[in-house]
Amino acid sequence: MVVDQTPAAPSPRSVKPAGSARSRSLDGCETCRRRHAKCDETRPSCRMCERAGLVCEQYGIRLVFDSGESHGSRCRRPLFTEDCRQQMSEQLVASLNPDNVNTVLSRLDGDCESREQASDHRSFSACLGPFGAFRIIHPEPEPGLVSTDNLAVNSAPPILDENPESGLDLALEDAFASDPLLDCLFGNLDVEGLGDFSTQNFFYAAMPVAEGEGFSSPSPSLASSLLLGPSTSSSLQLSSPFLSAPSLQSAPAVTNRAPPDAPFLLSVYKHEVVPLFSPIQSRKNPWETLFVSSAMETLARLTMGETVAATQMAIFSAILATGAFAQRGASATRSSANHWGGQAEALATEAQSHLQRALKDASSRVKKVKYKDILIALLCIHTVSACQGSAERVRRCLLDCENWVRWRGLPKPRKSRKVRLLHHCYVYLRIFHESTSVLPAGPPDRECDPASPAAVGGSLAASRAFRLRQWEGRLDQRMEELKEPHQGENDLHLEIPGRWESTMYPQVFGLPEPPLFLLSQVTRLANERDLAAAGSGSPLDFQQFHLRARSLERCIAAWRPPPPLGVSGDDAGADEDERENARRSVQLSTLLHPALLLFFYRRVYDIDPTILQAQARQVRDALADAAEVTAPVVWAAFLAACEALDPALQSWFARWFEAAAQRCGVGGVAHALTVVRLVWERQRQRTGNASWPQVLREEGISLYYI
Structure with a gap:
């Protein structure tokens, strides 16, 4: 059957402007192509043929699939007839058990495994349906060469109870006629020597079987045999240079x-x-x-x-x-x-x-x-x-990160997305670490490690304590202002209030930036309070401290987590993964809000824990829905557990910490539980201040997260 196609709708060729480069088209009509004339490709008849008074021979397709008539080099014919292909397909279906394919493969694996255990130094082959497996044990080859010329051939009997029809008329000599590609690949194929070329023998060529083996079964397919090289005694001889390599070079060893x-x-x-x-x-x-x-x-x-x-x-x-x-x-x-x-x-x-x-x-x-x-x-x-x-190495490593960022990162005029991602990772870890680091900050290291970023940069840029930054105006108003791009990129520890549109905390950690900013500000204000209580001096007097504390308290109380999924209406086109991530983000924000209040009232006002029981139970309820054990989750659980006074609530937090430590396998969770139990012990003894900052100072303990 000759396939032809002629477009119905005319589409005249657009005229190109003068002086444009000459284009070469392969879609011209037959008459213009034979005359080597420029065809304007007007449908159904081109104008060049009309002007010359010639018959336009239309625009025929030159690639024709035909199994009967000969069209010279313009034809491409199937290698096998339709009946041959149908019988080969039926043979493949009949050769496979209608049961589960995995059952057949399991049987084949079991057969191979038993033969390997029975004889480790013999060749064998096994076949079930179209699935075949074999192993060939070669004699010791010469160094660098593996010979494949002396492979014995053993004809294989049929594997089916019902033999398919044989003697298919493949008409290979007709398929090779007038076709340069097939003649090049299969020109030396001895069709006469194949004899009765049945579909059984087409799919299974004979493969070697070791002497003395008590079974005979078909070998893998012809393609597997060709990969091993041609057999000397087989009647199927291929002369293609791609398939007749006499030997293989062994690959050199790599350390x-x-x-x-x-x-x-x-x-x-x-x-x-x-x-x-x-x-x-x-x-x-x-x-x-x-x-x-x-x-x-x-x-x-x-x-x-x-x-x-x-x-x-x-x-x-x-x-x-x-x-x-x-x-x-x-x-x-x-x-x-x-x-x-x-x-x-x-x-x-x-x-x-x-x-x-x-x-x-x-x-x-x-x-x-x-x-x-x-x-x-x-x-x-x-x-x-x-x-x-x-804990000391964790602190030292965070300070080294800050030195490296300030020396090489912040001076970059343009920061790539990867650089900003890494900066977000560092700031996230540093803010949570500093929030529970209440030990007195020592003087800067006099003898710096020569292999540290501080020595590389020439000076120690990092400081242990988060200190307050002076800014004008009310905090709630400044929080709504939009930061400049350079301010957002270089505000390393979230000191400047405002919104930064390019923040990556929601995409990386599932947290909006406002709670991290509020956590940073509460930590700074608490550090100023500790310095004033220790007599080290603070730039804030009582009135300034009170105003800053009231501003932070109002902002924390007014901040609300984002609405749950399905309320805002912006997630209508979100996929399942985006919905799951949005749900986790809402859970994390819901957990952080009461934890922020606990942190503020303990670190800034140091109020009695009986007033904080409602927030501790809110954290408990939020933890019951959180499946992940991340730094904010452990941080919130630690704060709520330290303020818990009810024995039942303390027992719940103890079980949560034990399960979390077993689930994540990181020592920081078990370390936090140790501090929590120390706080509970002080509360039962009622000796001194039983708050977690005081216990950490007295015991010289520092918490750390990942």
Whole structure:
């Protein structure tokens, strides 16, 4: 059947302006193409043919599918007839048991496994329906060469009870006629020598079977046989240069520099640790796009035996150490926990060593070190330090992050999206860490580590204490003002009130920026109060302190979480993942609102805990709906548990902390529960101030989060 197509509607060719480049068209009519004339392609007859008084031969399709008539090189014909293809399809369907395909594959696996156990040094083949498996044991080859010329051929009997019809008329000699492509590929195919070329033999070519094997079954398909090379005794001979390679060169050995457990630990980090950073599940979160991608690239390069830069090695080792710590927490036996704990400590030490070499390279200015890579490495080391339970290392790492950001990050006139993502991650960790860091701030380090960002930058830019920033006007009015782009990017610790449209906290952490700003401001005001109580002096007098406290109290009380999903009407076209992330964001904001009030009244006013029981129960109710164990969740649970006075409420919080510590496997949750129990013990003894800030100061304890 010859296929032809002629458009019905005329579409005259548009006239191109003079001086334009000459275009070449392949859609001209047959007459103009034969005359090598420029066809204007007017339908149904071109104007060139009309002017010349010729018959326009229309616009025929030159690619024709035809199984009968010969059209020379313009034809493309099927290799097999319709009856042949129909019988081959029926043979494939009949060869497979109508039962579940998985049952057939399981039987095939079991057959192969039993034969391998029975004879480890013999070749065998097994086949069920169209599924085949085989193993060939070659003699010891010469170094560098694997010969495939001496493969024995054993004809295979049919595998079906009912034999399909044989003797199909394939008419291969007609298929090869006047077709250069098929003649090139299959021109030397001996059709006469094939004899009765049935569909059974077409799908299953004979494969070697070891001597003495007590069974005979068909081998895999013809395509599998071609991959092994042509057989010397087979009548099917192919002369294509792509299929007749006499030998294969063995690949040279490559030294794998990656640790043996690296793929497993990287998988643990990606699937078990990354969800602890944020309740928002997205493929574009910074840990997937920056942290995990860097570690996967390093793993690939180490597997290929390449040398990796110190910065990438620091990221890679820190991520593996975090995965090992998480695996230690999830271990069911002591021996397994000790094994993964030893690996985690060794990888953490290695990560610290690589980071020191990377910072020395950055200070020498000889080697170019990327700003993002150093910041990623510092954030990864922070996570490792939190898993180790070292509060001092967590604090030091956050200060190093600030030094690096102030020295290399903030001076950038234009900050990329990845840079801003990393800045958001640092500020998020720093704000929650400073909110519960009530220990007196010591003087700046006199002897700075030469391999720290402080030494690289030339001065210690970070300060332990969050101090107040002077700004004019009422806080509630300033909160509604719009920040300039440079103000929003460079407001590192959320000191300036106002709205920043390009904030990434909702997309990364599921939190709007206002509660983080209020948390930062309450922490600063509380630090001023502590300095004044310690006699260190504060720039605020009593009236200024009172005005600032009243402003913050009104803003916290007036702030409301975003409306639940389905109320605003903006989520009509959202998919299931967006709806789930929006639901988690609402839950997190609902949890933070009473926790902010608890934090304000305890840190700024230090009121009696009996007045705060309603807020503690609100946090309890919100925690019952929160499935994720992230830094804001642990922070809110800690504040509410410390203020709980009812024994039943205390017991509920204790069970929550124990379940959360077992679920996430990070030591910071168990550490927070230890502090909570100390506060409860002080409340029962009724000795002195039983507030959590006082207990942390007296015991010299600092909390940390991931």
